[in-house]
Amino acid sequence: MPKWLYCKQTHLVRSQMIVDLHCHSTFSDGQLTPSQLIDKAIDAHIALFALTDHDTLEGLQACHLAAQNKPIHIINGIELSVRWKLHDLHVIGLNFNAEHPSLLNLIHLQNIRRIKRAEKIGGLLEQCQIPHTYTKARDLAGHDRIGRRHFAEVLVSEGWVPDIASAFKRFLKRGRPAYLPSEWCDLATGIEVLKEAGGSVFIAHPLHYRLTRSKLRSLLRDFKASGGTGLEVISGNMTPQQIRDLANLCQEFEFFASSGSDYHGDRSGRISLGKQAALPENCVPIWHHWPDWQNKPDKS
Ligand code: AMP
Ligand code: MN
Ligand code: MN
Ligand code: MN
DSSP, X not given: OOTTOEETTTTEEGGGOEEEOOBOOTXXXXXXXXXXXXXXXXXXTEEXXXXXXXXXXXXXXXHHHHHTTSSOEEOOEEEEEEEETTEEEEEEEESOOTTOHHHHHHHHHHHHHHHHHHHHHHHXXXXXXXXXXXXXXXXXXXXXXXXXXXXXXXXXXXXXXXXXXXXXXXXXXXXXXXXXXOOOEEHHHHHHHHXXXXXXXXXXXXXXXXXXXXXXXXXXXXXXXXXXXXXXXXXXXXXXXHHXXXXXXXXXTTOEEEEEOOBOOGGGOSOOTTOSOOOOTTSOBGGGGOXXXXXXXXXX
């Protein structure tokens, strides 16, 4: 396929397009609403965009609405929490039917698991003599899909730790007193359901899990065998060496590549929307293989 295909909606040729297929809104643990994200994405000249909130589709409608008649194309997205062996992983689902019954059912189950987990995390923090964090986290989030980041923000605002990173280090990450082993759906189920809904599935930020080299390769083999589509080769801030490494793995396993900022808001200290590095030349971007988005009006 030629690299210069023209995109009618954004008036850009494809090789010049800025793409961001991973970010979060107030419907999960981000700081901006979907409509604020769309404004910011347009300011950043993003042509192709996906909101990928944790285990929820709640923000998608607002996202499509805000993008109507604007020079940006939105595809459906989600960041699903899954279990693989003893590891908590994230997969990014893209370009699926957001009304598919199996997907809605899985998200309903994930939501129940998330609420139960949050209540238990609150209990564990209580045992550390830190009271009422569950209700405070829920108030702060404004919904009940509470994640560890909300707890981290409460711990910072109440002065228990100086910053979010310390909250994870002292209390919330694996091995710390308020960490709980996951009860998320398993990796194969997550892939199966997202694919049933017509989507593509990517391992989010594959280097975040601190897997040994052989464990990472074993994950990639299992992911491929279960029908996974590809790797998020670019995710937020990465070193050139990390990018080369992931791009080579992506090529070796014949995966497609995806790219996103994992933006949570300007206070999160990570890079902003659309500011992640470009995909290396040896990667095949998944959006080059979505035949129907280049010349069609927004499907929302
Ligand atoms: P959860 O879905 O509740 O397990 O929370 C995962 C979210 O917590 C991630 O998407 C990040 O937003 C945040 N997070 C996880 N680990 C860290 C960390 N070490 N420092 C800062 N934020 C983190
Ligand atoms: Mn998050
Ligand atoms: Mn993630
Ligand atoms: Mn994310």
